[in-house]
Amino acid sequence: DTAVSQTPKYLVTQMGNDKSIKCEQNLGHDTMYWYKQDSKKFLKIMFSYNNKELIINETVPNRFSPKSPDKAHLNLHINSLELGDSAVYFCASRGSPKITQYFGPGTRLLVL
Amino acid sequence: AQSVTQLGSHVSVSEGALVLLRCNYSSSVPPYLFWYVQYPNQGLQLLLKYTTGATLVKGINGFEAEFKKSETSFHLTKPSAHMSDAAEYFCAVSDMAGANNLFFGTGTRLTVIP
Numbered sequence: 001d002t003a004v005s006q007t008p009k010y011l012v013t014q015m016g017n018d019k020s021i022k023c024e025q026n027l028g029h030d031t032m033y034w035y036k037q038d039s040k041k042f043l044k045i046m047f048s049y050n051n052k053e054l055i056i057n058e059t060v061p062n063r064f065s066p067k068s069p070d071k072a073h074l075n076l077h078i079n080s081l082e083l084g085d086s087a088v089y090f091c092a093s094r095g096s097p098k099i100t101q102y103f104g105p106g107t108r109l110l111v112l
Numbered sequence: 113a114q115s116v117t118q119l120g121s122h123v124s125v126s127e128g129a130l131v132l133l134r135c136n137y138s139s140s141v142p143p144y145l146f147w148y149v150q151y152p153n154q155g156l157q158l159l160l161k162y163t164t165g166a167t168l169v170k171g172i173n174g175f176e177a178e179f180k181k182s183e184t185s186f187h188l189t190k191p192s193a194h195m196s197d198a199a200e201y202f203c204a205v206s207d208m209a210g211a212n213n214l215f216f217g218t219g220t221r222l223t224v225i226p
Contacts, residue, residue: 004155031211041200041219043156048211055211090155092214099144099163099212103156 003027004104006091012110013081021076021107023091030096032074034066037088037106046089049074050096078109086111114139114205118217126225131175131190133220135203138184144206145186146214147177151199159201162186173197198224 004025013019025032031050037043047066048055054066063079078085091104119134137143144163148156160171167179173196177188186203203217 033211033213035214041150043202043204043214043216043219045213045215048213050211053211055213092156094212099206100146100158100161101212101214102158103148105155 004091004093004102006089006104006107008107009105010108010110012112014112015081015083017081018077018079019081019109020078021089021091021109023074023076023104024072025091025093025102025104026072027093027095027102029093029102030071031094032068033092033094033101034074034076035090035092035103037090039087043090046076047074081111083111085109114143114207114215116203116205116215116217118201118203118220120220121218122221122223124223124225125193127195128192131188131193131197131222133188133201133203133222135177135186135188135217136184137186137203137205139205144212145177145179146204146206147171147175147186147188148202148204148216149199150202150219156202159188193222193224195224195226198222 007022033048034046065077088106092101094101115138117136146161147159160169162179170176204214206212
């Protein structure tokens with residue numbers, strides 16, 4: 001049973017396209033996150049979201065938007081993709097008040 | 113603001129040798145600290161974490177880390193390296209605000225030499 005899953009695993013697309021990455025957790029957690037890992041393996045928080053609040057890292061372009069259809073899902077929409085968006089995107093979840101985050105397997109996005 | 117510095121982007125050890133991966137943190141409040149491991153083309157797996165209490169924390173796969181407030185360090189060790197330990201290791205600190213966002217170091221790639 002996969003705790004945090006992401007689809008697709010790989011995504012290759014052209015500049016200017018709009019794409020979505022899906023994330024689902026079956027842990028009953030109330031907080032979900034998106035992180036970006038660049039080509040140098042550096043991981044950076046993009047968003048955190050629970051049923052009350054969306055917190056956006058100020059450095060994230062507004063072309064990126066998280067959407068949560070329900071408590072178990074936090075999808076990432078990206079508009080007008082740019083070359084610099086190529087990265088691995090990780091979803092994670094956490095169940096309050098515990099602090100441990102559980103990560104998905106990642107989505108490898110390549111923008112051509 | 114919270115931040116983490118990992119010294120050494122690459123560490124090589126012989127199989128059976130001591131593993132030492134260094135992490136120093138900066139935090140305006142008592143920190144929550146974590147070590148995650150990432151195997152090739154996989155997600156991040158929690159090795160261990162420190163919140164409060166005992167400063168020597170034991171994790172999975174024989175790893176442990178010691179929180180030293182005076183040195184603002186949280187170094188990861190393992191007495192005897194195995195080939196299967198070859199991976200990327202990330203130290204992280206939590207911002208402890210409402211969302212508990214993680215702030216990661218730049219990672220250390222561990223190579224184990226047979």
